[in-house]
Amino acid sequence: MSAFIHRFEPGAPDGRPLLLLHGTGGDENDLIPLGEAVAPSAPLLSPRGKVLEHGMPRFFRRLAEGVFDENDVRHRADELADFVENASKRYGLAAPIALGYSNGANVAAAMLLRQPQALFGAILLRAMVPLSSAPRSDLGDKPVLIISGAQDPIVPASNSAHLAELLRGAGAAVNHRVLPVGHGLSNEDVTLARRWLNDVARADGGATALAKGS
Numbered sequence: 001m002s003a004f005i006h007r008f009e010p011g012a013p014d015g016r017p018l019l020l021l022h023g024t025g026g027d028e029n030d031l032i033p034l035g036e037a038v039a040p041s042a043p044l045l046s047p048r049g050k051v052l053e054h055g056m057p058r059f060f061r062r063l064a065e066g067v068f069d070e071n072d073v074r075h076r077a078d079e080l081a082d083f084v085e086n087a088s089k090r091y092g093l094a095a096p097i098a099l100g101y102s103n104g105a106n107v108a109a110a111m112l113l114r115q116p117q118a119l120f121g122a123i124l125l126r127a128m129v130p131l132s133s134a135p136r137s138d139l140g141d142k143p144v145l146i147i148s149g150a151q152d153p154i155v156p157a158s159n160s161a162h163l164a165e166l167l168r169g170a171g172a173a174v175n176h177r178v179l180p181v182g183h184g185l186s187n188e189d190v191t192l193a194r195r196w197l198n199d200v201a202r203a204d205g206g207a208t209a210l211a212k213g214s
C-alpha cells in the first residue's frame with residue numbers, strides 16, 4: 001500500500017466513512033474532532049500529508065501561496081487515491097466521503113478530477129482549483145459540498161466559483177455555499193456539513209451511522 005502515516009477510527013461498521021484531509025501544517029489528528037462533530041459514528045480515515053514545507057505537512061508542493069506545482073498535485077492525488085483504495089480494502093470500508101480543509105480540500109478536488117472512483121463524494125472547505133488544465137472526468141452525480149469564505153484572503157471568490165463550475169461540468173451534484181467568514185473554519189461550516197451529510201446518508205440508504213448525527 002502507498003504508505004501514509006494515518007489514523008483510523010472504526011466508527012459504526014455500516015457507516016459511510018470520512019476521509020479527513022488536513023490543511024498546511026496539520027496532521028492526522030487535526031480533523032478527528034471535526035469528523036466526529038459532523039458524523040458522530042462514521043469510520044474516520046485520516047492520513048498525514050507527506051510533503052514538508054518548512055517542516056509543515058501538506059498534501060502536495062506549492063511554488064507560492066495559491067501557486068501549485070501541478071506535476072506534484074497530479075502525482076500526489078494519484079498516490080493518495082491509491083492509499084485510500086488499499087486502506088478501504090484493509091479496513092473493510094466503502095468508498096469514503098472526503099472532508100478536506102484548505103490544502104486538504106485542494107488535494108480532494110484533484111482526486112475527484114483524476115481518480116473519481118476513489119471517493120463517494122466530498123466536502124471541500126476553503127478549496128481552490130487545484131489544476132489549471134483539468135482532466136476530462138465523469139463524476140456521475142457524486143455529491144460535493146463546497147463551503148467558501150466571502151472574506152477569504154487566500155481563495156478569491158472567482159476561484160471557488162470556477163471550482164464549483166468545473167466539478168459541475170464533470171457531472172458532480174455540487175452545492176456551493178459562501179459564508180461571511182475568512183479562511184478559518186466557523187460553527188456554520190460544521191452545521192452545514194452535518195446537515196449535508198445527513199441528506200447524503202438518507203439518499204445513500206445504508207449509511208445509518210451518518211444519520212445518527214442529525
Ligand code: MLT
Pocket residue numbers: 023024062065066067102103104106154
Ligand atoms: C494550498 O496551498 O493548498 C492553498 O494555498 C491553501 C493553503 O494550504 O494555504
